[in-house]
Each structure stands twice: as C-alpha cells, then as structure tokens.
Amino acid sequence: xxxxxxxxxxxxxxxxxxxxxxxxxxxxxxxxxxxxxxxxxxxxxxxxxxxxxxxxxxxxxxxxxxxxxxxxxxxxxxxxxxxxxxxxxxxxxxxxxxxxxxxxxxxxxxxxxxxxxxxxxxxxxxxxxxxxxxxxxxxxxxxxxxxxxxxxxxxxxxxxxxxxxxxxxxxxxxxxxxxxxxxxxxxxxxxxxxxxxxxxxxxxxxxxxxxxxxxxxxxxxxxxxxxxxxxxxxxxxxxxxxxxxx
Amino acid sequence: xxxxxxxxxxxxxxxxxxxxxxxxxxxxxxxxxxxxxxxxxxxxxxxxxxxxxxxxxxxxxxxxxxxxxxxxxxxxxxxxxxxxxxxxxxxxxxxxxxxxxxxxxxxxxxxxxxxxxxxxxxxxxxxxxxxxxxxxxxxxxxxxxxxxxxxxxxxxxxxxxxxxxxxxxxxxxxxxxxxxxxxxxxxxxxxxxxxxxxxxxxxxxxxxxxxxxxxxxxxxxxxxxxxxxxxxxxxxxxxxxxxxxxxx
Numbered sequence: 226x227x228x229x230x231x232x233x234x235x236x237x238x239x240x241x242x243x244x245x246x247x248x249x250x251x252x253x254x255x256x257x258x259x260x261x262x263x264x265x266x267x268x269x270x271x272x273x274x275x276x277x278x279x280x281x282x283x284x285x286x287x288x289x290x291x292x293x294x295x296x297x298x299x300x301x302x303x304x305x306x307x308x309x310x311x312x313x314x315x316x317x318x319x320x321x322x323x324x325x326x327x328x329x330x331x332x333x334x335x336x337x338x339x340x341x342x343x344x345x346x347x348x349x350x351x352x353x354x355x356x357x358x359x360x361x362x363x364x365x366x367x368x369x370x371x372x373x374x375x376x377x378x379x380x381x382x383x384x385x386x387x388x389x390x391x392x393x394x395x396x397x398x399x400x401x402x403x404x405x406x407x408x409x410x411x412x413x414x415x416x417x418x419x420x421x422x423x424x425x426x427x428x429x430x431x432x433x434x435x436x437x438x439x440x441x442x443x444x445x446x447x448x449x450x451x452x453x454x455x456x457x458x459x460x461x462x463x464x465x466x467x468x469x470x471x
Numbered sequence: 472x473x474x475x476x477x478x479x480x481x482x483x484x485x486x487x488x489x490x491x492x493x494x495x496x497x498x499x500x501x502x503x504x505x506x507x508x509x510x511x512x513x514x515x516x517x518x519x520x521x522x523x524x525x526x527x528x529x530x531x532x533x534x535x536x537x538x539x540x541x542x543x544x545x546x547x548x549x550x551x552x553x554x555x556x557x558x559x560x561x562x563x564x565x566x567x568x569x570x571x572x573x574x575x576x577x578x579x580x581x582x583x584x585x586x587x588x589x590x591x592x593x594x595x596x597x598x599x600x601x602x603x604x605x606x607x608x609x610x611x612x613x614x615x616x617x618x619x620x621x622x623x624x625x626x627x628x629x630x631x632x633x634x635x636x637x638x639x640x641x642x643x644x645x646x647x648x649x650x651x652x653x654x655x656x657x658x659x660x661x662x663x664x665x666x667x668x669x670x671x672x673x674x675x676x677x678x679x680x681x682x683x684x685x686x687x688x689x690x691x692x693x694x695x696x697x698x699x700x701x702x703x704x705x706x707x708x709x710x711x712x713x714x715x716x717x718x719x
Contacts (some may be wrong), residue, residue, distance in 0.1 A: 392719040399681025399716050411705075433645025433707055442705030449702065454693030457686050460716035464709045468650075471641040471708025 227255035228452040233307040235259045235300060237290060237347055238317030240269035242415035243364065246440030247314055247447045248272055252281035254448050259303040261288040261296070261317065282307070290317040290343030291335075300350035312451045313351040315344040315387075316364045320417065322424070325378040333379055340383035344390065357402030360451050361394065363387050364443070367411040367466040373431045374424075384409070388462055395460030404459035406450050411466025413438045433468025475700060476501030479553040483507040483536065483545075483594070484564030486514040488661035489611070489695075492688035493561050494518055496696040498527035502559060505549060506531045509564065536564050536590040537582055546597030557601045559699040561609045562591035565629075567663050569622045580625045587629035592636060595651075604648030607699045610637055612655035612710050618718035620658075620679070621666065630655070634710050641708030650707040652698045657714025659686040681716025 234251045238244040239260025249272065252258045258276060262269040262285060269285035276283035286302055288295035304310050318340045321332045348361055355361070368377050369384030391407035398405060412428040414420035420429075420437035429436060446465050449455055464470055480497045484490040486508035495518065498504045504522060506529055508515035515531040522529035530552060534545040549557060565587045568579050591610055595602075602608070615623045616630035633653055641651040658667045658676035666672035667685055677683055694713050697703055 392716075395716045396681045396719045400683055402682070404682070404716075433642045434648070434650075434705070435646055438705040445702040446706065449697045454697065457682065457690035457715050458694065458711070458713050459681050460719040461712045463706075463711055465703075465706050466708075467705050468641045468645045468708040471638045471645075 230255035232256040232311040234312035236314040240265040244316040246444040250444035252276040257282040291338040297350040310354040312360045320380040322376045359403040361405040365407045365409045371470040409464040411469040478502045478558035480559035481505040482561040486511040490563040492692035496692040498522040503528040542593035588632045608651045610653040612653040614657040653710040657717040
C-alpha cells in the first residue's frame with residue numbers, strides 16, 4: 226500500500242523522536258522525504274541512511290526552527306532537490322517544563338519561537354509551493370486542548386495557538402484544495418519524555434489505555450492524514466493520546 | 472499497512488450511505504463484515520453480494536433499532552455468527568429529521584433518541600462479552616453536534632450524546648484494551664441528506680466550509696476504516712471531524 230508514491234514531504238525536526246518516526250513512515254509509504262534538524266547532524270544522517278537502506282529517498286537539511294532564513298532555505302532546497310512539495314509536517318517543537326512563575330522570558334521566547342513562530346515561517350515558505358491536494362500537518366499536543374499536569378503552562382499555550390492556527394489557515398487555503406490539520410499526541414516514549422522517566426507515572430495514569438504511546442502511533446496518523454483517504458479532513462484536531470483527553 | 476485481514480466487523484445501517492461505504496471499505500481491507508439493515512433487505516443483500524464478488528466474507532442481518540430490545544437481539548445474532556470475538560463495531564445506523572422547535576413532536580424526539588443514542592449504547596453493552604483487547608468501536612457523531620446547522624435540533628442533540636458517550640466509554644473500556652472513537656461528518660451526499668441535493672443546500676454547505684466540494688460516503692468511510700485498524704491503536708476518546716473544514 227504505497228499511499229504516498231510520488232509525493233514529496235518535508236518534516237521539520239526530523240532527526241529524532243516523533244519527527245524521525247514520521248519521516249521513516251512517510252518514506253515507507255512511498256514519499257521522498259526531507260528532514261530538518263538543528264544540532265543532531267549524526268542522528269539526521271542516520272535517519273536518511275535508514276530510509277535509503279529501505280529503498281527510499283531522503284535528505285537532511287540543517288535549519289534551526291527559529292531561523293526564518295534557514296527554514297525558508299530548507300523549503301527551497303527540498304523543492305530544488307525533489308522538484309516540488311506536497312506535504313509539510315510542522316513537527317519541530319520544544320518544551321521547557323517549569324511552573325509558570327519560574328518560567329523566564331527567555332524560556333517563553335524559546336517555546337513561542339520554535340512552537341509557534343517557527344510553524345508560521347515554515348508554513349508561509351511551503352505555501353509558495355503547495356498545490357491542489359497539498360497537506361500541512363501540524364504536530365500540536367493533547368495539552369493544547371486539555372490540561373492534566375502543572376508545569377506546562379507556556380508549552381500548552383503554544384500548542385493551543387497551533388490548534389487555532391490550524392483552523393484559521395484551513396479556512397484560508399481550503400479553496401486551493403490544501404488541507405491543514407493538527408495532530409495532538411499524548412505521552413509518547415521519546416528521549417524528551419521517556420516512558421521510564423520521573424514524569425511518566427502521572428501521564429500513564431491519565432491515559433485510558435494505561436501505557437505510553439509509540440512514535441509509530443503518531444506516524445501512522447500523519448501518514449493517514451497525508452494520504453488520499455483523508456482528503457476531506459481539514460481544520461481538524463486529531464488527538465492521538467491513548468484516551469488522555471477523554 | 473492497515474490490513475483488517477482476519478477481523479470481524481459489524482456495521483449497523485450498512486445498506487446505504489456512509490454505512491454501505493464503510494462495509495465495503497472494511498471488506499476491501501480483509502474484514503468479515505456483518506451488514507446490518509433495518510428495512511432495506513434488497514439493498515443490504517446487494518452490499519453483501521458486492522463484498523462476496525470481491526472475494527470477501529459478508530452476511531446481512533436485520534433489526535429495527537428503534538425497538539428497545541433490538542440491540543440485545545442483534546448482539547445475540549452477532550455472537551451466533553462470529554463466535555467469541557468482534558474486532559470492529561461501527562454503530563452507524565441513525566435517523567434524522569429536520570423540524571422547527573415548535574413543530575418537533577414528542578414521538579419524533581423519542582424515536583431520534585431511541586435509534587441514535589439508546590441503540591448504540593445498548594449495542595456496545597450487549598457486545599462487550601465479545602469485544603476485547605484490540606477491538607475498536609466507532610460511533611457516528613455529526614457536525615451538527617458542534618455547531619448550529621439547519622433545523623436539526625433534536626437530531627443534533629442525539630449526536631452530542633454520542634460525543635459524550637465516546638469520552639466516557641473510552642475511559643471505561645480503555646483498561647480492557649477496547650478503543651472508542653467517533654467520526655463527525657459534515658454535509659454528506661446521502662439519502663439522509665436530501666438537503667445536500669438542493670441548490671440552497673449546496674450553497675449553504677459550501678458557504679460554511681473550507682474545501683469547496685460536498686462529501687461523498689467514501690470520504691467518511693476511509694476515516695472509519697482507519698479508526699477500526701490497528702494503525703489507530705493509540706487513538707481513543709476522540710471525535711474526528713471529517714467535514715471539509717465546516718464552521719471552523
């Protein structure tokens with residue numbers, strides 16, 4: 226089932242965690258994939274290598290999500306390499322878990338810069354190239370809609386911004402046949418939020434299924450939304466959280 | 472990737488519209504499908520024949536889901552046919568009636584809630600003995616549950632109840648490994664939505680919508696089939712809007 230044959234996808238923050246999982250899955254479904262990374266050149270190269278070994282096509286591009294010029298250049302390089310762009314996955318994001326009153330202005334700028342401004346910049350650059358059938362897929366969070374724990378105030382606010390950005394942009398680019406959706410992961414076992422970490426116990430307790438999710442669970446939803454069967458879904462917030470927000 | 476080979480499925484209201492498209496989509500991915508219908512026996516048999524022609528397994532079963540004991544009888548029939556295990560329940564059967572507030576009768580109100588709310592609730596209840604780890608329940612919500620569209624007051628309230636059921640059943644059944652989700656279509660071109668076939672209806676539907684086309688049943692069935700599959704193993708308690716971006 227090569228759902229994405231001849232499609233070109235760009236996944237921001239694709240060197241590790243959920244982004245790497247998304248990149249590999251889209252490639253497995255037939256897409257040629259570009260990933261961006263900030264510092265993890267080796268990890269990014271490893272993702273590219275795995276995709277190529279599986280018979281796919283991929284490139285890695287260094288572009289910090291807060292650097293508008295670099296992000297725009299990454300979009301242009303993707304198009305220059307593969308000839309077009311069909312799917313943008315705005316996955317790059319960061320969380321600085323702290324109580325709100327301990328959160329510094331620098332922390333706030335970092336989270337807003339990557340999670341919100343970075344998404345705006347990448348999307349503007351991508352919209353120059355997306356055609357009818359194009360997909361913009363944002364990776365928000367289940368805390369963009371509902372709050373289970375303290376310490377994620379600013380992060381949740383940035384993901385709430387992504388949610389409304391999704392709905393607003395969907396309305397604007399719908400007539401061009403471009404869909405915009407927001408996938409909202411719950412706790413997923415990654416380096417940033419390990420299922421064995423101190424934070425894990427309350428997060429597992431909040432799920433209905435009683436466990437952490439896997440990056441493949443998010444990648445499967447991204448692949449579905451990127452594919453032809455989801456062509457009528459736009460402006461939607463698709464929560465993949467094991468029932469955390471139920 | 473999303474194979475349903477070896478899985479058993481019940482789709483209620485599967486003789487036409489979204490239910491029919493769903494039954495076909497599940498069967499194409501390899502599931503054995505029980506095609507429930509209320510009164511359209513010939514149409515249900517046509518769906519069964521279409522599935523068999525593709526090499527799939529299917530069987531039609533009838534039940535008038537407005538009757539209080541119908542979910543119980545239907546569940547008993549399902550157990551007889553599939554044995555000890557149901558992997559997929561798509562509680563799609565529903566009725567709709569547009570009427571101004573002043574003209575909504577008690578009888579219509581009760582019938583809407585009987586078919587759209589009571590039947591799915593008790594169908595899940597009665598099928599629980601054969602639902603288990605990895606089973607997926609998909610219910611049908613509606614754009615009307617989340618936004619004012621048309622004069623669908625009582626109908627819209629039944630779909631609001633479905634969204635509530637999704638949250639609570641997902642939490643209650645999660646520990647058993649059973650997932651519960653809903654799909655909320657917008658305006659879809661089906662027999663239920665004659666509105667969508669009028670010029671005024673089309674203009675209204677496209678006016679509130681980001682994408683400029685009216686949905687076909689297949690647009691909804693694809694999402695239901697995804698939710699039914701193991702690809703969605705981490706998705707539960709969610710209502711997915713498949714409405715072309717309506718009333719964003």
